[in-house]
Amino acid sequence: MNNFKRSILSSAIAVSCVTAYANDAKPLAVEEVVVTAQKRSQSLQDVPIAVQAVTADTMRQNGISTLSDMSSISPGFKIADTQSTFKVSALRGVNSYGFGFGVEESIPFYLDGIYLGNGFEMLGDLLDIRQVEVLKGPQGTLFGRNASGGAVNVITNKPSDELEAEVSLGVGNYGLLTRRALVNVPIIDNTLMVRGGISTRDRDGWQTNVITGKKDGSGQDRMSGFVRALWVAADSLEVEYSRDWSKQDDHSGYTSVNAINPSSPIWAAVWSQAHPASFYNEKNNDNASGNAGFILPIGGGLPVRPAAAAPDIVQNRKITGDAVKLTWDINSDLTLTSISSLREVDARVGSDLDGSNLGLANSWKTGSTKEINQELRLNGMTESLDWLVGFNYYKQDREEWNTTYLSSLIGLNRIGPAGAANNVTESSGGDNETESYSLFSDATWHVTEALNLTAGIRYSYDKKTFDYADPQNTSYNNGGILYPNHSQLADPSVSSWDDNWSNVSGRIGADYALDENILLYATISQGYKSGGFNTRLTVEGDPVNGFTTPDFATDPFDEETNINYEVGIKSDLFDRRLRFNSSIFMYVYKDLQTLLADGNSPVARTVNAAEVTGKGWETELTYLATERLTISANVLALNAEYTEDVRDAQGLLRIEEGTSRTWSPELAATLSLDYSVEMADMGELRANMTYTYQDEHYQRPTQVTDPYSDSDNEQEAYGLLNARVSYYSPERKWEVGVWGKNLLDESYRSYISASVNAVAGVLTTQRGEPTTFGVEAIYHF
Secondary structure (H helix, E strand, O other): OOHHHHHHHHHHHHHHHHHHHHOOOOOOOOOOOEEOOOOOOEEHHHOOOOEEEEEHHHHHHOOOOOHHHHHHOOOOEEEOOOOOOOOOEEEOOEOOOOOOOOOOOOOOEEEOOEEEOOHHHHOOOOOOEEEEEEEEOOOHHHHOOOOOOEEEEEEEOOOOOOOEEEEEEEEEOOOEEEEEEEEEEEEEOOOEEEEEEEEEEEEOOOEEEOOOOOEEEOOEEEEEEEEEEEEEEEOOEEEEEEEEEEEEEEOOOOOEEEEEOOOOHHHHHHHOOOOHHHEOEOOEOOEOOOOOOOOEEOOOOOEEOOOOOOOOOOEEEEEEEEEEEEEEEEEOOEEEEEEEEEEEEEEEEEEEOOOOOOOOEEEEEEEEEEEEEEEEEEEEEOOOEEEEEEEEEEEEEEEEEEEEEEOHHHHHHHHHHHHOOOOEEEEEEEEEEEEEEEEEEEEEEEOOOOEEEEEEEEEEEEEEEEEEOOOOOOOEOOEOOOOOOHHHOOOOOOOEEEEEEEEEEEEEEEEEEEEOOEEEEEEEEEEEEOOEOOOOOOOEEEOOOEEEOOHHHHOOEOOEEEEEEEEEEEEEEOOOOEEEEEEEEEEEEEEEEEEEOOOOOOOOEEEEEEEEEEEEEEEEEEEEOOOOEEEEEEEEEEEEEEOOOEEOOOOOEEEOOOOEOEOOOOEEEEEEEEEEEEOHHHOEEEEEEEEEEEOOEEOOOOOOOOOOOHHHHEEOOEEEEEEEEEEEOOOOOEEEEEEEEOOOOOOOEEEEEOOOHHHHOEEEEEEOOOOEEEEEEEEEO
């Protein structure tokens, strides 16, 4: 980050603080925010955990409709575009960068406290959301499995005892059309309430396919809906039922060529023929598709032709979820909660993998996931103790089938002249089943009115079974050159593997209230994520010795653990007009699951990095400068790196000690201004502006054996500006808002991938969205 930008950011924060001290206008107070970070409702300022609570109003002002949009307002929190084929979520430099359908995220997602094992793929657009809570640091004790780096809890609005409704219509550039309707109906006063809604989102693509001339890349066609019912069966018993569904028929977006392998003459020659729009360019939003193909003379009169055109470049998802929650107040001090859920998703994805018009590598993937979750919690309280005990059961069954289409040039490169005559089509897939049990307990002892001590513990048991389906590939000698048949496995008689992992983790902490507005806290917390299997098996070798899967390919990778040390302050200052929350943290990760390619393998594998450490400082400010002006700032300073060498499964040094972690900018910050103007009897005008800055950071780890430079794996520093101007009628019956996202039209990479480096000699990237804008009208009944 240059000195100018540092000065601007520092000045903005300093002005906010100084003005807060000097301004003694009409008394104001920052609104209280209630969170459920400790499995019970508490004021944000009373929770000794670093939590960012993003309210429905903040989401609306920033145009947040999916979880990936959260990246634009939360420093250090990154979610790759939920529309893309690449999955990654990162928080404070913690991420798995996983691959295959047997690898889970280190930052899990929850919907109303229900674990979504398949990540944000299990959740559609954000509809009728009360708030999103981003819990930072390990949350293994209360949130359980895989919350080793943090957790994200999406909380919906409950049915209420008031008759209300809302409809909205929006239009924008790239043919955007959104429609939404919400209704809340008290069927029986104070007894039965129902809430429901439906939304649609249609948008043309913002990327131009320069071969066909169509602007279809990253187009959207979505519909989401929900129904929730609340039955107050008795004064002490509530039953909630919810069902939500989502259908997405999107274009998964065109990738671009980010860098070419500089050490391979054959790939340099091939890529010299690619369309100029195939390459990432900060001035050019066009991206070529794999529809054209080419013929490359390689001597001896042997022409090389590419694979057939890719399947439709689509991302189709059908998501359904059902949940039942029972809350029984046994007495005034004891509450029993049961949450049962079933969630399913079916997905079909077609991709142009090489990012160009050359048709080197394309893929088609289908899959389905079914998850069952059951949690029981007993919460109690006495005058000096708040406590809970609980049990959780989780089961996931996930199937996936992947077909990869390769150019005959890749066949030539892999098996010599015998592979030059035909294109290569190979598949792999199988079933990965996970079953998990956990017992947990947590308690807070109120030692004095000012001092609290907290301790918690959780036991987790995970079992996974992976069944590899025989793809019956016939690329060479009736075998696969990319994915193995059963006969090519290290032990052909075994195509199913299982293993289990267990862990005991906990947390301890203390918080001390200097007065009713200042809380100091210190915590030590642990996180755990179970091990698993590499579900995308590959083959190694050559035509002479044969292509086989090495022994280690089917070995499970180990569990990862994290311990985090944190001290912080939560405060409401200057007559509660300035909210200042800040923390300093350090974590030590053991056996972090990370993605590496081994030897001449064309498919990367998940291995364990021995140790990763991170340390940083985080501050969040909210200041009511006047009755009409609110200034908010959020700053993260971070250093996260590998503190031990990382070796692949063959023992080869891949990542050196001291290498920076991916998705770990040294500085990230958000500055937001919100200003409203009363216009007497004419209503109110409101303007909101948010600028988010990300320092340069790696999106792919720099590796010792890598032919690519640091800059090839790095995203330069960039900033995004979002804004919204709204008009509200005098009684707030209706609202008209004009909004814009990425108003500076910043060009940046959403991610960098090496998924086809081994076969096509290229790194690909998907760029972030350009400037989008629109108008939305909302009417409240």
